[in-house]
Amino acid sequence: MGRPSLPLGTHGEIRCYLIAGKKYRARTLYRDYDGKVRPVERVGSSKTKARDTLRAALRDRERAVVGDEVTRNTRMAAVATLWLRELDESSKAYRTKRTYQEAWERDLSAAVADLRVFEVTVSVATRVLRSIRDTAGTGSAKHAKVVLSGVLGLAVRHDALDSNPMREVVIGTPARDTGKGPGDKMVLTSEELVGLRRHLRTSCDASRYERQDLPDLVDMLSALGCRIGELLALDWSKFDAGRATLAIEGTVIREKGVGLKVQSHTKSSAGMRTVQIPKWAAKTLVRRSHEATTEWVFPAANGRLRDPDNTRKMLRKAVAATSWMGLHPHAFRHLVATRLDEAGLSAREIADYLGHEQVSMTQDVYMNRKSVGSSAADALADIEPEG
Missing domain, CATH: 1.10.443.10 (Intergrase catalytic core)
Known part of the structure; x- marks a missing residue:
């Protein structure tokens, strides 16, 4: 039985070779989104530097070749950029667009931007949103949930995920005194x-x-x-x-x-x-x-x-x-x-x-x-x- 082919947008094992001048060449095979497998290599002054340079090139290659394509390995920052672009081009009210843009930049970016799509599980999203709830308030957590659901929904549309994990996320309410505090919105009779x-x-x-x-x-x-x-x-x-x-x-x-x-x-x-x-x-x-x-x-x-x-x-x-x-x-x-x-x-x-x-x-x-x-x-x- 032959070796199974690489999934689209992934690479094989990275190997390093010593070359002239005491430098190292890091090399791997990368399967592009046209289905073809191509060699990709980079040179560095050490094995570590050569590998790091190659990995960076592979990330850049994914962005360059894929364009707006999203895979399970795509960073959340890139998917969010696509989703926010769609939002900006939609007919939603300007204030709504601004609210969700701010929710990403203020509350979500630092927490999930560097995660890959497949890493944003139900437990991870729940932990992030509850942290936002406890520090910025329930309103901010709800806005963040809408944004995160939209971003991951885009990933589902690109077949990067089978389903949106946000469907199972429950933010809950913070445990605090029942008296009205600065962040509590009263119900008016x-x-x-x-x-x-x-x-x-x-x-x-x-x-x-x-x-x-x-x-x-x-x-x-x-x-x-x-x-x-x-x-x-x-x-x-x-x-x-x-x-x-x-x-x-x-x-x-x-x-x-x-x-x-x-x-x-x-x-x-x-x-x-x-x-x-x-x-x-x-x-x-x-x-x-x-x-x-x-x-x-x-x-x-x-x-x-x-x-x-x-x-x-x-x-x-x-x-x-x-x-x-x-x-x-x-x-x-x-x-x-x-x-x-x-x-x-x-x-x-x-x-x-x-x-x-x-x-x-x-x-x-x-x-x-x-x-x-x-x-x-x-x-x-x-x-x-x-x-």
């Missing part, structure tokens, strides 16, 4: 919303919160349940006072080299929506429109676009050392969803109001996603702010 509004309007820092627009901003988040970037992207042309409707048609992002801008679409196609809002929320917007000196509904202090990240920081600072510590703008989104569910709205109506895309085929085909009736506004009518 209707009762807590009342206290939060009172805190922002009557505390010793109330005048500062008013200058930062936090009371009105909190009111609108609790009326709309929208994403913070969607709220800050609203200009006055999107508000129809007569009908008490808002057209949510974009989100604020920060693009590298450009700065803040309004992205002309939301996180998903379902997010492009017109909603009828509670009457009390419409009154708030009418008041603000009479006082407005800029096109934006919630501008920055200089009248320009407002930064979502800075707004989140302002909100966190406003509730530091209070029972609302850990409050995130998404808490209002969950609150609105809960209220609408309690009011008996269908999953379709709630999805339309919040701009979610989780709907059935029948609902997608036969129901109008671009406009919503008054049920959501009616359900939110009784959480009008005091005064």
Whole structure:
């Protein structure tokens, strides 16, 4: 029986030979991706240097010959580069692309970049992600898991892996005190919303919160349940006072080299929506429109676009050392969803109001996603702010 052929993209045993000038030649056979086996050799001043130089040449050869091909021996850094390129060319929102790019660079690169594809097993990935969870938080770990799953999914598509090990990875929750800490995001109830509004309007820092627009901003988040970037992207042309409707048609992002801008679409196609809002929320917007000196509904202090990240920081600072510590703008989104569910709205109506895309085929085909009736506004009518 003949010797079995080398797998594609691999080499045989490396042998070293002494040559003239007291140098050494390291030589091996490499099976290229066209199926042909070719000799590859390099020279060094010692056996070790000759072998190291040859191994480096083989790695370079794999990249040069394979191009975008991925094998089980390809380094994770190379696969991640391909995946991030695909991500950049996709239709995903700019902020999503940036989030996953940062997750790779900040949390994953140092941990897995030098590993080969086949070395990223379930246990290795679990250990890496739990380390990220414990040091950077659950949110960072979830983003890292999405990225790692995408990178290894690309490897599966290239036949470098039989299946994606990330399917079996469970991050879990860190063992810590049940009290709210700086990294814990609170769940906001209707009762807590009342206290939060009172805190922002009557505390010793109330005048500062008013200058930062936090009371009105909190009111609108609790009326709309929208994403913070969607709220800050609203200009006055999107508000129809007569009908008490808002057209949510974009989100604020920060693009590298450009700065803040309004992205002309939301996180998903379902997010492009017109909603009828509670009457009390419409009154708030009418008041603000009479006082407005800029096109934006919630501008920055200089009248320009407002930064979502800075707004989140302002909100966190406003509730530091209070029972609302850990409050995130998404808490209002969950609150609105809960209220609408309690009011008996269908999953379709709630999805339309919040701009979610989780709907059935029948609902997608036969129901109008671009406009919503008054049920959501009616359900939110009784959480009008005091005064």
